[in-house]
Amino acid sequence: MKLTALLYMLIIVLFLPTSCSKTGGILPPPPPDPCSLISVNLNGVVVNPSVSGASDGSITLSASGGSGFTFNINGGAFQSYHKFNNLPAGNYTVMARNSDGCSSVVAFLLSNPTPSCTGVNITVSATATNNVFCESSTATITVSASGGTAPYTYNLNGGAYQAANVFTNIATGSYMITAKDANGCIGNASTTVNNGTAGPLFTQVRTLVRNNCLYCHGGVFSSGGVSYSDDCNIVSGKLRIQARAVDGNPSPMPQSGLLPAADRQKIIDWINAGGRYSD
Template identity: 30%
Template sequence: MGRCTNHVEVAAVDCGANPVVLSVESKTNPTSCESFDGAITVTASGGETPYQYSINGGTFQSSGAFSGLGGGTFTITLQDSKGCDTQTEVTLAIQNSDLAATYHSTADSECLSNNGKIMVNATGSHSPFQFKIGSGSFSTDSVFSELGEGIYRITVKDSEGCSLTVNATVAHGNTGISWTGNIKAIIDANCAVSGCHVSGGQSPNFSSFANVQKNASEIKARTASRSMPPDGRSITQEQINLISCWVTDGAVNN
């Protein structure tokens, strides 16, 4: 079996040392319900240039200007050259309409499946309302279930055809993934092995829980990118997901 003694550790990036800052420079509301002539412009500072910008989880671009927007709430993400990021929400009002929407969500507390939920409440003079999530179809159902953690774009439409969008967040709930029951065996079989992350091998020594905990974020990132383990071993997507859940839960010794 191959060894990883020649693998070079990459220093972790401290995004808190020089945090990226995102500011809204201007916004233009759409002129009507049916119009998509709204616009948002944001600017960035801090971090390391060049910057990239994304709206509602879409493809990143070099410009902080977004146009062709309808009414609703939009999430703008800023990312610098080191991968450090931040987000802000911007709302564009619909002219001459009282259509509005709020949401309540429950966290996704499952690791290998999803149990998050979004419940939308619409108000306005022109009921009944219809709802859709992402690029799905409209229906009268305002509850969306079996969702993973993340940001979801909900569109609400009234009986007059006026619509708006809401960015609804499903948080990460504690999944209960265990160090002793789930994660330790993965580390022991793939990382804390002879010639690799053990005493007398490559530092850090992952035979020590304290070292695993200290490097948990990097382990999560590197297993997700499949750069760890690097020496010909492979771990399954399920194992990668378990590691991610355990780290996001707080990497506790449970």
């Protein structure tokens, strides 16, 4: 009797419905995808920046395929307004999404305008300092430019452009300077680096040497060695001149005997001042 009751209860459990659905245990189908029959179309009108480097470009959007559209740009927050302003040149990805969550994504490119140099007159000026003759080149050329769009870059005699407007350690000679603005428009100027004039102390010593020593040191006699007809040989040989013409060591110069004391003092004063061409 007990066994029969247990079998009866087992049969009832096995054949109980698995849910309380009014469909007799079969779940209803999922709701239809609202985007399956909708095609969202996204279009845009691009306005490029007004000048290179500006952030005044824009993208104006229009979307169809639903309602209640919102938009985002480059993965940012969604907005209901259909226009993005204050954009620099670059690549942008825009998404439009309707109220059902259906979306479309389109890429846009904003480009800097191609600059025109028509009507642009870049004025360039250059100021050069002098070199000291018989010394390493220390001259500088300083450039200024106006009339274009900053920043400017500069080159010397067609060399590489540089941001600095000062060229240093320039040898004596003539130079062409080119200034180029941010849009590639150029202007030119020329300048010359000269050697500075001979200083008064050097001029006195040169006169003494050439009046008294060129017989042996004029480049005529090989036994004389260095030629003092070259100004730079006088500068480089100042200690030898002092030894011979002032101290008489190892022998006086000129060979006829030491120079007068006043002339010897001129040599001493020049060497004490630096012994340069410019002193």
